[in-house]
Amino acid sequence: xxxxxxxxxxxxxxxxxILNALNVKHELIKVDDDKNEQKSAEYMRLNPHGRVxxxxxxxxxxxxxxxxxxxxxxxxxxxxxxxPAPGHPDRGLFLQWMAYQTNTLQEALMHYWxxxxxxxxxxxxAQLSAKAEQRVDEMxxxxxxxxxxxxxxxxxKNFYACDIYLAMMARWTRKMEKPAVHHRxxxxxxxxxxxxxxYAKMLKDQGIEQTA
Numbered sequence: 074x075x076x077x078x079x080x081x082x083x084x085x086x087x088x089x090x091i092l093n094a095l096n097v098k099h100e101l102i103k104v105d106d107d108k109n110e111q112k113s114a115e116y117m118r119l120n121p122h123g124r125v126x127x128x129x130x131x132x133x134x135x136x137x138x139x140x141x142x143x144x145x146x147x148x149x150x151x152x153x154x155x156x157p158a159p160g161h162p163d164r165g166l167f168l169q170w171m172a173y174q175t176n177t178l179q180e181a182l183m184h185y186w187x188x189x190x191x192x193x194x195x196x197x198x199a200q201l202s203a204k205a206e207q208r209v210d211e212m213x214x215x216x217x218x219x220x221x222x223x224x225x226x227x228x229x230k231n232f233y234a235c236d237i238y239l240a241m242m243a244r245w246t247r248k249m250e251k252p253a254v255h256h257r258x259x260x261x262x263x264x265x266x267x268x269x270x271x272y273a274k275m276l277k278d279q280g281i282e283q284t285a
Contacts, residue, residue: 093271093274213255
């Protein structure tokens with residue numbers, strides 16, 4: 074049994090879709106960020122950073138950080154084929170793209186959505202957001218080129234959790250002048266994810282929409 078603490082449209086999207094794809098027993102526990110529940114004393118005992126997602130497994134084991142949860146789940150359930158095993162030719166690229174997305178792309182997206190986390194002043198935050206939007210588009214353009222040259226997926230011919238993570242990242246651009254699906258190969262990847270029952274169920278359960 075797994076317990077996943079989540080909030081709509083948050084970084085819990087990918088772990089939740091992966092749990093669906095694994096077809097393992099799990100409980101979803103919504104954290105209402107509109108009510109600031111992620112900062113409650115009860116939740117902070119699980120995740121001292123006050124963010125989602127958080128995964129509880131094996132009764133009382135706790136971990137957080139979305140990419141780490143994705144890696145953990147796919148390695149714990151290798152039969153699903155959502156991650157290449159150690160020694161597989163795709164292994165290096167898989168780890169690279171998971172790290173790139175959470176360390177580089179996701180950081181820029183945080184600058185876009187939450188400038189107040191990084192700098193004071195409304196004008197300065199607006200400038201940061203504008204710069205971040207430019208950087209995000211450049212990154213998706215780069216990834217689009219990777220998919221066009223050596224795809225159809227990030228690691229080549231095999232679809233993995235890193236592609237699900239990229240679909241989640243693409244949704245976070247929906248309010249930008251040029252959302253990620255402006256790029257042809259990114260659009261195709263997102264369309265594929267939207268057609269996956271596990272991903273579609275995640276969107277339905279979270280009560281959110283995603284288009285391509």
